[in-house]
Amino acid sequence: MGRLLLQRLGGLLTTLFLSSIVIFGSLYLAPGSPENVIFGSRTPTAAARAAVRHRLHLDQPLPVRYWDWLTGVLHGDLGTSMVTGQPVVDRVGSGLSTTLLLVLMSMIMVVVLGLTMGLVAALLPGRVDGVVNALTSVTVTIPSFVASALLISVFAVQLGWFPASGIGQGFAGKVQGLVLPAVALAVLSCGFLARVTRNAVRDQLEREHVQTALVRGLPRRTVLRSHVLRNAMPPIITAVGLLAAGTFASTLVVESAFAVPGIGQLTIQSVAQKDFPVVQAVALMLVAAFVVCNAASDLIQAVVDPRLREAGSTS
Amino acid sequence: MRNRMLRAALAGTSVALLATACSSGGAARTPDAKSNFSTAQVTTAPGTKPLTNLTWSGDYRAPYSEDPVKTADYPEETILGNVCEPLIRVAADYSLQPGIAKSWKQPDPKHVVVELDPRARFADGKPVTTDDVVYSIMRNLDPNVASNYADSFNDLGGAKATGPHEVTFTLTKDDYIFDRQLGILGSAIVEKSFAVKAGQNFGNANVGVMCTGPYTIASFDGTNQMVLKKNPTYWDPSHAGKAETVTFKFLADPSALANALTSGSMQGAFDLNSSVIPTLSKSSAGKLYIGTEGSTTQNIDLVVSNFSGGLGDARARQALSMALDRVGIAKTLAGGAADPLYAVAGPGFWEGSPAQATYKAAYDQLAAKGVDIAGATKLVQDAHAAGKLITLAYTAGVPQEAQLAQVIQQTGQQIGLNIKIVGLPDQQYGSLFTDPKARAAYDGFLTINYMEFPEAQTMYASYATKSGVQNFNGYDNPQVQAALDAAAATNDPQARAQQVLKAQAILNKDLPWIPIIAPRALLFQSKDVTGAPLTFSYMDNSWITAVGAP
Numbered sequence: 001m002g003r004l005l006l007q008r009l010g011g012l013l014t015t016l017f018l019s020s021i022v023i024f025g026s027l028y029l030a031p032g033s034p035e036n037v038i039f040g041s042r043t044p045t046a047a048a049r050a051a052v053r054h055r056l057h058l059d060q061p062l063p064v065r066y067w068d069w070l071t072g073v074l075h076g077d078l079g080t081s082m083v084t085g086q087p088v089v090d091r092v093g094s095g096l097s098t099t100l101l102l103v104l105m106s107m108i109m110v111v112v113l114g115l116t117m118g119l120v121a122a123l124l125p126g127r128v129d130g131v132v133n134a135l136t137s138v139t140v141t142i143p144s145f146v147a148s149a150l151l152i153s154v155f156a157v158q159l160g161w162f163p164a165s166g167i168g169q170g171f172a173g174k175v176q177g178l179v180l181p182a183v184a185l186a187v188l189s190c191g192f193l194a195r196v197t198r199n200a201v202r203d204q205l206e207r208e209h210v211q212t213a214l215v216r217g218l219p220r221r222t223v224l225r226s227h228v229l230r231n232a233m234p235p236i237i238t239a240v241g242l243l244a245a246g247t248f249a250s251t252l253v254v255e256s257a258f259a260v261p262g263i264g265q266l267t268i269q270s271v272a273q274k275d276f277p278v279v280q281a282v283a284l285m286l287v288a289a290f291v292v293c294n295a296a297s298d299l300i301q302a303v304v305d306p307r308l309r310e311a312g313s314t315s
Numbered sequence: 316m317r318n319r320m321l322r323a324a325l326a327g328t329s330v331a332l333l334a335t336a337c338s339s340g341g342a343a344r345t346p347d348a349k350s351n352f353s354t355a356q357v358t359t360a361p362g363t364k365p366l367t368n369l370t371w372s373g374d375y376r377a378p379y380s381e382d383p384v385k386t387a388d389y390p391e392e393t394i395l396g397n398v399c400e401p402l403i404r405v406a407a408d409y410s411l412q413p414g415i416a417k418s419w420k421q422p423d424p425k426h427v428v429v430e431l432d433p434r435a436r437f438a439d440g441k442p443v444t445t446d447d448v449v450y451s452i453m454r455n456l457d458p459n460v461a462s463n464y465a466d467s468f469n470d471l472g473g474a475k476a477t478g479p480h481e482v483t484f485t486l487t488k489d490d491y492i493f494d495r496q497l498g499i500l501g502s503a504i505v506e507k508s509f510a511v512k513a514g515q516n517f518g519n520a521n522v523g524v525m526c527t528g529p530y531t532i533a534s535f536d537g538t539n540q541m542v543l544k545k546n547p548t549y550w551d552p553s554h555a556g557k558a559e560t561v562t563f564k565f566l567a568d569p570s571a572l573a574n575a576l577t578s579g580s581m582q583g584a585f586d587l588n589s590s591v592i593p594t595l596s597k598s599s600a601g602k603l604y605i606g607t608e609g610s611t612t613q614n615i616d617l618v619v620s621n622f623s624g625g626l627g628d629a630r631a632r633q634a635l636s637m638a639l640d641r642v643g644i645a646k647t648l649a650g651g652a653a654d655p656l657y658a659v660a661g662p663g664f665w666e667g668s669p670a671q672a673t674y675k676a677a678y679d680q681l682a683a684k685g686v687d688i689a690g691a692t693k694l695v696q697d698a699h700a701a702g703k704l705i706t707l708a709y710t711a712g713v714p715q716e717a718q719l720a721q722v723i724q725q726t727g728q729q730i731g732l733n734i735k736i737v738g739l740p741d742q743q744y745g746s747l748f749t750d751p752k753a754r755a756a757y758d759g760f761l762t763i764n765y766m767e768f769p770e771a772q773t774m775y776a777s778y779a780t781k782s783g784v785q786n787f788n789g790y791d792n793p794q795v796q797a798a799l800d801a802a803a804a805t806n807d808p809q810a811r812a813q814q815v816l817k818a819q820a821i822l823n824k825d826l827p828w829i830p831i832i833a834p835r836a837l838l839f840q841s842k843d844v845t846g847a848p849l850t851f852s853y854m855d856n857s858w859i860t861a862v863g864a865p
Contacts, residue, residue, distance in 0.1 A: 031743050031746075032742045032745075032753075033746075033750075036742070037379065037742065037745070038379065038380075038385065038386070039461060039463070039749045040379075040386035040387055040388055040463040040749070042387070042461075042462075042466065042749065042784050043749050043750070043751070043784065045458045048459065048461040051459050051461075052461060055515060084377075084379060084380065084520055084537045085516060085518075085520065086519060086520045086521055087521070090520075090536075090537070091536070095536075095538065095539065149570070152574055156574065157577060160578075163580055164574035164578035165566070165574045165575030165580045166564065256566075256568050256571060257570070257571055259566050259571045259572075259575055261536075261540065265538055265539060265565070266537075268567075269376060269377075269538065272742045274742065
C-alpha cells in the first residue's frame with residue numbers, strides 16, 4: 001500500500017512537470033502576447049513596447065523564462081500576474097475555495113443520486129428499471145450549460161428559491177448560492193453514474209457464484225453486500241474518479257453562467273490574455289485535480305480489492 | 316485623436332453558446348425595440364437619499380489596472396473616473412463643469428490656462444498642487460507609462476505652473492477642442508509623490524492609486540469584483556457620493572448579467588448587449604432604458620486596414636458600402652436597438668449640438684442614397700476587384716459580430732467581391748489594434764468604436780489624420796487633414812461643422828472606414844436606486860455620486 005502511494009505521488013509530480021512544459025510551450029506558441037493586453041487599444045511606440053517586454057521578461061528566450069518560473073515555484077513563489085501585477089496566489093486564492101466547494105457539492109449529489117438510481121434500477125427490473133433508464137437517457141444528454149439555463153429560469157427566476165446570480169455572504173450563503181450550479185454540473189454525471197452502477201450490479205447478479213450463494217440460502221442482503229456490491233465497485237469507483245476530474249473542467253462554463261466568483265472566469269481570462277504565471281497555476285491545478293482524482297480512485301480500489309494491493313500497481 | 320474600440324466582449328465560445336441558449340427571445344426574433352427616452356433627457360431622476368451599498372455592472376471583465384491611463388476600455392472608463400477625477404468635470408449632458416479645475420480659459424488658440432480649486436485634496440488629505448497636475452497630464456506623453464490616452468494629447472507641447480494655482484498648457488497646433496481632453500480619464504489627477512514612489516507598480520491591485528475622487532478602492536480581487544468606498548474626506552461636499560460602498564461585478568455572459576439584474580443581486584448596468592432586451596424589458600426589478608438614434612457615440616464599422624489588397628481601390632470600398640443593407644442589419648442583428656449608420660461620426664456625435672441642423676442636413680443626404688446592388692456591381696468591375704480575395708477579421712466571442720461578418724460576406728458575393736471572413740479569439744482580435752504584424756494578414760476588420768465625448772472632428776481625426784491612433788491603413792489626404800485641422804482651430808460650432816462636413820464628404824468617398832450601424836444606449840436601473848446618467852457621459856466620470864435611493 002505504501003509503495004502504491006509513493007508510486008502515485010511520483011506519477012503526480014512527473015505529470016505536473018511534463019504538463020507545465022506543455023502548457024508553457026503551447027501558450028508561448030499561440031498567437032498574441034501579454035503586453036498587447038496592457039497596451040489596450042493603442043499602438044505603442046517601439047521603445048514603450050520594449051520597456052514593457054523587458055519588465056515582464058518577455059524578451060528572454062523560452063527556456064530561460066521557463067526555468068525562472070520553475071525555480072520560483074520550487075521556492076514557493078508562483079509569480080505575479082503579468083496583467084494586473086497581483087501575486088498569483090492572491091488572484092487564484094480568492095476563487096479557489098469556492099470552486100472546490102462547488103465540485104464537492106456536485107460530486108456528493110452525483111454519488112448519492114447516481115448510486116441510488118443505479119442500484120434501484122438493477123435490483124428492481126421491469127417498470128422501475130424502465131423509468132430510471134428513461135430518466136438517465138435524458139439526463140446524459142443535458143450538458144451543464146443547458147442545465148444552467150433551465151435551472152436559472154425555473155428555480156431562480158420563476159420560483160425564486162435560489163439566487164440567479166452570484167453567491168451570498170458566509171458559508172451558508174455560499175452553499176445556497178452553489179446549489180443550482182452544483183445541480184447543473186451533476187445532472188449529466190448522475191445519469192452516467194446510474195447507468196454504470198446499474199450495469200455493473202446487473203452483471204454481478206447474473207454471476208454463478210451469486211446465484212449459488214442465493215440458492216444455498218444465504219440472506220439476500222449479505223449476498224448483495226459481500227458478493228454483488230463489492231465486486232461491482234471497481235467500474236463504479238473508476239467512473240466517480242473520472243467524473244470528479246471532469247467536473248473541475250466543467251466548472252468554467254457553469255461559473256460564468258451563474259456568475260459564481262470561482263476560478264472559472266480567471267482561467268478563461270488568463271488564457272486569453274496569455275498571462276503565463278496565472279495560466280500555469282490554474283492549469284496545473286486542473287491537471288493535479290485530474291491526477292489526484294484518478295489516483296484516489298485507484299487507491300480506493302486497492303482498499304476494496306486485496307488482489308490489486310498485492311499486485312502493487314493498478315495501472 | 317483617440318479612442319477606443321474593441322469591446323472585446325465575451326470570454327469563450329461555450330459561454331457565447333450559453334448566451335444564445337439562455338435569452339428567451341434571441342435578438343434576431345425580437346421586434347423593434349422601442350426607445351423610451353429622448354436624447355433631451357440626459358439622466359434618470361436624481362437620487363435623493365443615501366444608500367448603504369450599490370452593486371453595479373463593471374462591464375465584461377475586471378479592469379487590468381487601477382491606474383487611470385493604463386487601459387481605455389469599458390470597465391476602466393466606467394469605474395475609475397469615480398476614484399480618479401479628471402481635471403475638468405463632465406456633466407450628464409457632456410457640458411464641461413468646474414472640478415479640480417475651478418475655471419479655465421483659452422486666451423489664444425495655442426494656450427489653455429487652468430485655475431485649480433484650492434480646496435482640491437487627494438484621498439490622503441494632501442492638497443492638489445500644480446506640480447501634481449503637470450505631472451499627471453504629462454504622463455500621457457511618457458513612453459514608459461504607455462498611456463492609452465496618449466493620442467488625445469497629440470497637440471500638447473508642454474504644461475507648466477504659471478501661478479500658485481494656475482497651470483498653462485501650450486499646444487503645438489491651434490486647437491479649441493483641447494479642453495475636452497481635460498475631461499477624460501487621461502487627465503485624471505494622481506498624486507505625483509505616490510506615483511513616482513510606486514513606479515511601474517502604480518495602479519497594481521496591491522499598490523493602488525492616490526487620487527482625488529469621491530470614492531476610493533476598498534478591495535479588488537483582480538477578477539470578479541471591485542469594491543469602492545466613499546471617501547470620507549472628499550474635498551467637494553456638493554459632489555459627494557450617496558452610496559457608502561459600491562460593488563462592481565464583472566460578468567462576461569450577457570444572460571448571466573440579465574439574471575443578476577432581474578433577480579436584484581445587481582442594481583444597474585450600462586452598455587448592455589441587445590440580446591438581453593426581451594428579458595430585461597419585462598423585468599419588474601427595474602427599468603430597461605432604450606435610447607433613440609444618436610443616444611451614444613458608439614459606431615460599428617468595417618476598418619479597411621490594407622490599401623493594397625482587394626479593397627485597395629476606393630471604388631471597391633464604395634461598392635461594398637453601397638450594397639450594404641444597413642436598415643436590415645440594424646433590425647435583425649441588434650434587435651432594433653441600433654440604427655443604420657451612413658457616416659462614421661453619425662447622429663451620436665452631433666445630436667444636441669448648436670450645429671445640429673447643419674450636420675443633419677448633410678447626414679440626411681447620405682442616408683437618402685439607399686442600397687444599389689447594380690451600381691455596386693458595376694463599380695466592382697470598374698475597379699477590377701471582382702474575384703480578388705478579401706480577408707476580413709472579426710471577434711468570434713460576440714455572436715452578433717459573426718452574423719454581421721456573414722452578412723458582409725454575402726453582400727460581397729452579390730456584387731462580385733470574394734470575401735473570406737475569419738473569426739478571431741478576443742485577444743488575437745485585440746492585437747489588431749495594437750500590433751501592425753497582427754493586422755498584416757487581413758484587409759480589414761470589424762470594430763465597435765466610440766469616443767468619450769460627442770465631437771465629430773475627434774472621431775474623424777482618430778482614423779483619417781496622420782497622427783490618428785486608429786489610422787491603421789496609412790490614409791493620408793491633405794484635404795481631409797486640412798479640414799480637420801481647421802475644424803479644431805475654430806471655436807465657432809457652425810464653422811467647425813462646415814470643416815468637419817468637408818472632411819466627411821471626402822471620407823465617405825475614400826472610405827478608409829465603412830460605417831455600418833450605430834447601437835442605441837441600453838441601460839438598466841433597479842427601482843431601488845436612481846440617478847444614473849442616460850448618456851455616454853458615464854465614461855470617465857464620477858457618475859456614481861448622482862445615484863442614491865429614490
